[in-house]
Amino acid sequence: MPDWVEIALRTLLAMGVLFVLTKILGKRQVSQLSLFEYITGITIGNLAAYVSLDLESTWYLGLVSMTVWTVVSLGIELLQLKSKTARDLFDGKATVLIKDGKIMEDNLKKERITTDELMEQLRIKNVFKAADVEFAIMESSGDVSVLLTKENQPLTPKHLGINVGPEQEPQSVIMDGKIMDEPLATIGLNRKWLDTELEKLGVSIDNVFLGQVDSYGQLYVDLFDDQIKVPKPQKKAALLATLKKCEADLEMFGLSTKEQNTKQMYEQCSKALEEIIGEVKPLLIR
Template sequence: MNELSIVLIRGLVGVFFMLLLARLMGKKHIRDMTIYEYIVGISIGSLSAELTFGTEVRMLNFLLGMLIWAIIPIILSKLEMKSFRLRNLIEGKPTILIKDGRILEKNLKKESLTIDELMIHLRQKDIFHFSDIEMAVMEKNGQVSILKKTELQPLTPKDMGKVVEKEKEPRIVIVDGNLLEKSLYEYGYTKEWLLGEVVKQGAKNFSDVFLAQIDSMGNVYVDLYNETATIAQVKQKLLVAANIKQLQANLINFSLQTENKEAKEMYKKHSKQMDHLLDDMSGYLKE
């Protein structure tokens, strides 16, 4: 038997032995990965390191070994798609950890999962009380899926008997100050309408907008280039308007407090002038 044949046989044995070990280790140790990702990642990584430093072994043997570790899992995954039994044999089945609010201790032991580790999974799902859980399942990739009790699940429009409009994919309509007219028109809106929306949020033109996104309800998210400066300008204009209103209120108070008819009329007159001033400035304050 030549050297390459020996590598092939040893590689095949290694693949299936690693699959067996991964199954025996349980889902807990392959969290966030499939069995294939777990064993292939470790094995190809080790072979790559050995290829770098193991100068006494022929490079062709290393390449054949890496090829085996890449191809066999691919073949097995194709076979799994056609065979439910093979899929369960290699990857296992989801394990129920909590059912009807009760912890299944045998299944915890089967997955080598402690109560502390189970609590970590629950807290990651924002659950701190076992009494909130209807069912908890450990998936094949080591993640734990949680089903809350019915009375603790969020209320939806369907539960309330309301019919809501179907949500469509949000569209980006402005990028780097450039209007994407096709996206805008596909949603049924005009350029003039969008300009009005971005102006409301502090822009003077499309060129001031770094990014704008519109959803199917017509809500527009706008991110400006110089947003800090724009916010400061808006605050300054609001402060001017507030000062004018405060001055007007003071004039009205003075007119009520004084007994001098001429002064009273003067205060009222200037107070009305403040109204005209605010009306004249309204366009400036909205810019």
Template sequence: MPEWITIILRSFTLLIILFFMTKWLGKKQISQLNIFEYISGIVLGGIVAINTIDPNTNLVYGLIAMFIWFIVPFAVEFFSLKSKSFRNFSQGKSTVFIQDGKIMEDNLKKEGYSTDDLLEKLRDNNVFLASDVEFAVLEPTGTLSVLPKKENQPLTAKDLGLNPAPEKEPQTVVMDGKVLLEPLANLSLNTNWLETELDKMNISIENVFLGQADNNGQLTVDLYDDKIAVPSPTEVPLLLATMKKCQADLELFALATENSESKQVYEMNSKKLQKAIEMVSPYLGS
């Protein structure tokens, strides 16, 4: 067999094996790999490269080496899940850099971090003053987790005494001009709803590059043709406007009628609707 065919066959074989080994080792991102996993990945890639470009090497030996460098990290990961002490040994422990607003200089030196390195990590977390930080810890993956002081944290709905309703994550309902049925079902929507919304925009599904819907039933689309202007979603603003119009109509009916009982009913319902408008306005963006 010609050597170039051997190289092709070896490449495909080892690539497929390496692909499945990587999947079995887990789905961690590169930035989350610990030192041991990082080294194992490099060695596995090196073994594949050597056994691919050199047809004179013994493929069986290469597969044995790949298996060893696969099974050892797999076993380490397995025992790490079972034992905290073993996990600390194999993956390392977190190191506190700032505690109670004070920089831990000894811990910086222990990890080989300079003051400039610390400030750079803080800037990565959108913090430009070390005095704004209450707590910061260096994770085993090398990322710095930062907790700003309470007065420097952004306001939340809880801080304002609000109790917003639960919100589902937006779903991609159209991709590359094709409807995705499962995301539509996750929002309790169907293709008829989607076609109706696209008709409102005077757009066909084939022209949609990406379409996303939220749990309020608002559809936003991006078209293949960037020169075509797409109207903004109007469902939520339209709902608030409709409620305000109904409340104004009730007030007009109360003023127009001469029947005291009808006037009382109109005024009572107008006040109820006004109260409902005040309650939902924060959630409808008004």
């Protein structure tokens, strides 16, 4: 067999083995790898190159070494799941950089971080003044987590004593001009509804690069042709969708509860809301 054919076959074999071993080790990003995991990745990559290019009869030993590295790495990960000491040993401990608004210079020196690098990490978190930080810690991955002082934290409904319902993640129902049936079914919609909404927007399914439906049942689309402007959702239409969602939620709550009084209350509220929707719908669809 010619050398180039043998190298090509070994390369394909090494790629296949490397893919399998990578799937076994998990799908962390490079920035999330510990030092040992980083070394393991580099070593397995080098061994794969050895298997591909070594023309001697011992090339298969590279596969043995790759397997051993993978097994050892998996063993260490399992040990880390059960032992805090093992996690501290292989991943390292987090280091406090700012505490009570004061920069910990000794810890900066310990991690060999300059003031410029610290401020860069703060700016990545949209913090431009060190005085605005109550607590900052360097994680074992190298990322810096920041807690702002009370007066600089963003205002939330909780601060105002407002109770809000849970927000559901938007579902991507169109990708690359193709309808995704599973996300549609997840939110209780179908292709007929989607066709109706696209018709309202005046766009063709073939021209939709991405289409998403939010928790209020509102469809947002991005087109392949950026020159075409998509009409923004009307406030009246969004209000009608919200009312219908509230009605559906009340019906669902009524079906899921076992207490008879509560069930009747949900059903009464749902019917009352249904009547209201019937009265205001002609005004909202103008």
